[in-house]
Amino acid sequence: MPLTAQRISPxxxxxxxxxxxxxxxxxxxxQKLWAGQPGLWKDDSGHARTIANRLGWIGVLDSMRAxxxxxxxxxxxxxxxxxxxxxxxxxxxxxxxxxxxEPAVYGTDRLDDHVETARRVAAAHGLVIxxxxxxxxxxxxxxxxxxxxxxxxxxxxxxxxxxxxxxLHDALAAxxxxxxxxxxxxxxxxxxxxxxxxxxxxxxGSIVGFGGDGYRLALEAVAARLGG
Numbered sequence: 263m264p265l266t267a268q269r270i271s272p273x274x275x276x277x278x279x280x281x282x283x284x285x286x287x288x289x290x291x292x293q294k295l296w297a298g299q300p301g302l303w304k305d306d307s308g309h310a311r312t313i314a315n316r317l318g319w320i321g322v323l324d325s326m327r328a329x330x331x332x333x334x335x336x337x338x339x340x341x342x343x344x345x346x347x348x349x350x351x352x353x354x355x356x357x358x359x360x361x362x363x364e365p366a367v368y369g370t371d372r373l374d375d376h377v378e379t380a381r382r383v384a385a386a387h388g389l390v391i392x393x394x395x396x397x398x399x400x401x402x403x404x405x406x407x408x409x410x411x412x413x414x415x416x417x418x419x420x421x422x423x424x425x426x427x428x429x430l431h432d433a434l435a436a437x438x439x440x441x442x443x444x445x446x447x448x449x450x451x452x453x454x455x456x457x458x459x460x461x462x463x464x465x466x467g468s469i470v471g472f473g474g475d476g477y478r479l480a481l482e483a484v485a486a487r488l489g490g
Contacts, residue, residue: 348391351393351394353396354397369446377393377477380477383477383485389481406430410438414488417442418430418434419444419445425455425460442466446476447473
């Protein structure tokens with residue numbers, strides 16, 4: 263929605279406001295503000311340093327503009343060096359207990375073992391794994407947000423969040439890239455409440471029931487999608 267000019271009626275304070283506006287205009291207050299002059303507020307030298315420090319943000323844009331050529335050179339260097347695409351691997355609640363929790367269902371391998379498998383397969387395709395395990399839905403949501411425009415793909419084993427965490431669904435829906443839903447077991451062969459997945463509708467595909475080999479399959483699927 264385009265911005266439009268707004269008219270404010272100060273009522274009985276109109277004359278006071280107009281007088282103060284005229285004073286600020288005559289004193290070139292706006293120019294002094296952007297010039298970072300502490301005397302705009304207080305004249306004593308004791309406050310000058312503090313005020314000047316707090317006005318430091320005003321010069322950030324000029325500093326960034328001065329560094330732009332160097333940043334552009336760095337971006338070209340990174341691109342020309344063939345730096346690998348990043349795949350975000352997300353592990354949901356209780357996956358930190360793999361190897362101990364219900365080994366008859368999830369196997370005896372630890373989460374670190376599965377992550378290592380993912381790293382090995384990814385490296386073979388010129389990809390890099392960035393892994394996060396969290397028992398907190400918000401942390402996973404924030405990781406997905408941070409992956410936008412930075413990571414090439416997401417592989418997610420959301421654990422029990424799979425079945426009800428709609429915030430994860432919405433966050434994944436906003437990610438532009440391949441998304442693979444991954445589960446060690448096959449939820450559809452387990453309790454009825456596990457049959458619902460809020461991840462599947464926004465995933466490129468799902469790999470379930472293949473145990474630890476699912477991590478290899480997931481990364482190979484991502485690599486194929488990315489053309490690696």
